[in-house]
């Protein structure tokens with residue numbers, strides 16, 4: 214198949230290489246013109262995935278139209294808040310034979326849309342069966358080293374989910390399938406907010422008990438909000454839910470956990486973000502989650518605490534004790 218990957222960050226580059234070794238004809242699109250040239254020449258993504266060779270057969274380009282021409286699949290690996298502006302440049306293109314696969318994990322701040330919703334909103338002629346998602350516990354740093362990983366391919370159309378599954382599966386990258394596309398997207402986006410909370414626990418020197426509490430109560434609130442938004446409950450105990458929450462809250466590779474850790478140590482958000490060249494989706498997504506939980510009247514105490522720490526400069530230690538001393542309640546609520 215001809216497959217284009219839009220976004221040459223760590224994840225886009227990793228998947229482009231995986232797809233190439235799976236026998237596909239692969240194009241990798243990079244947003245910055247000069248960096249596309251550098252990548253094309255050096256065949257190493259020093260900024261986002263150092264130490265990994267990009268095969269010379271992968272075409273690297275900054276020309277968006279060219280990257281989108283005659284593709285069977287287009288993989289979206291762009292930070293969520295930039296996806297609409299990229300898609301708006303190709304909305305006149307004929308995509309009647311193309312399937313779009315989002316591997317980005319966020320919610321659009323201004324519209325509160327998931328990535329599959331942004332794709333359909335921006336590219337009006339695309340049908341739901343042409344849209345899918347690939348998500349789960351999968352740090353680029355590990356997949357690019359062929360470390361055994363399991364993820365899930367989702368589309369509201371079962372056949373599309375299976376096509377995505379078949380395109381990506383390898384002996385070290387096991388892909389399951391589901392039709393609960395929204396559940397997979399909400400799990401992947403919301404876990405980033407909880408992972409910032411887990412990082413705050415690390416940085417503020419709370420303990421393992423605290424982290425286990427954040428993760429377990431975190432998946433409870435992800436499920437609560439996700440279900441109110443149309444997702445299926447069982448998806449949240451799968452790879453894109455609990456699975457991704459575990460890896461993001463525990464891993465030294467996680468950018469979201471890192472942001473939280475620095476906040477927990479007393480650093481300012483704007484200084485942390487300035488020092489990073491990679492995206493921590495949970496920062497902007499926490500704004501969307503704050504709004505979604507208000508709009509749908511769903512309690513999300515941990516996400517809400519993360520939002521207040523990030524954007525209202527609330528003290529992490531004080532806010533933790535506020536969380537701990539809320540009204541008594543049954544675990545199932």
Ligand SMILES: NC(=O)C1=CN([C@@H]2O[C@H](COP(=O)(O)OP(=O)(O)OC[C@H]3O[C@@H](n4cnc5c(N)ncnc54)[C@H](O)[C@@H]3O)[C@@H](O)[C@H]2O)C=CC1
Nearest residue numbers: 221222223224225244261290295317318351352353491492
């Ligand atoms: N890195 C990872 O291990 C994984 C990342 N993801 C998700 O994949 C998505 C992309 O993440 P990464 O590849 O890690 O990103 P990254 O942080 O490594 O790279 C960012 C990319 O965005 C591009 N960019 C910067 N400004 C832009 C703009 N205005 N418009 C379009 N592109 C722009 C940069 O040129 C670069 O290619 C995110 O949603 C992330 O949550 C999902 C699974 C694993």
Ligand SMILES: O=C(CO)COP(=O)(O)O
Nearest residue numbers: 349350351352467468469
């Ligand atoms: O989603 C990821 C792993 O599954 C990547 O998480 P971070 O963006 O926090 O690094």
